[in-house]
Amino acid sequence: MTGAGRSAVQAALAADPVLAAHYADFRAHAEAALDPALVALIRQAVAAVHGMGAAPDEAGLDAATRSALAYARRMTFEHTAITDAEAAAVAAHLGEPGFVAFSVLAALADAECRAALVGLAELAGE
């Protein structure tokens, strides 16, 4: 992440307000489809895998949420190894629409971390 909640991609697109607005809209809709607390946990868990901050404290979380976070972590480097059973568990917890949003958000969070690590905003002159 770059700045207060702004991703490296958003920062890189500063010179193209239309494309930046489209990206922000997509990102906002992906986040709005899930509970804000879960969104924050997913982003934190994924960022921690990339060495970008501490992992979330899961002590007070229910088992289903912990499973969802474990799944989000798997998205970062092991996406082809995720099993049908793992997916079914998260889908059962979130429902099909929620699982779709979760999949998009977790994958986007991973990609945004990678964009930050490669220095996208700086390369784009921001």
Next chain:
Amino acid sequence: MSTIPRVSSAIPGEPAHFGSVLAHQPDIAASFFALYGRFWGSDVLSARIKEVARMRNARVTECGFCRNVRFDKAVAQGLGEAAVDDITDGYETSDRLTDAEKAALKFTDALIHDPELLNGDARAALQRHLTPAQIAELGLGVTLFLALAKALITLGLEPETMDRTVLPTPAVPEAAE
């Protein structure tokens, strides 16, 4: 990696595919297709370089669907199958890919695999061949290619078999213009 959909289609009568599954979340779908159409419609960075990066992402993430799709705008800009075949490990020595495309590929590898790959020489080459605005578009593209490939794969939407398919390049849906 599953080729059995892990989510049902949200469009009656249609099988589960990326569009019909994303339809479970209409706002996400609409905003994504508007973004993707705008991205491909912009000519700040050529469609050919975008497609080169998309092909590299498809191979590294093992997205069979992505790997078998071609967008017609890049084909019209001269990206033939011989050049696509060179978008594999060792692309640095290809005589079909331009230096700008090789620099974009190194950036793609760095973003989707290992940021250390964008070392001093690779970084300098990228900045020599692409403007900051072009790098911003490339970064957006690779971010989306990577995220969507992973979402598609983990939702079980990989086809069991698929022929190479040339599709119209995504455009901004009329409702989003």
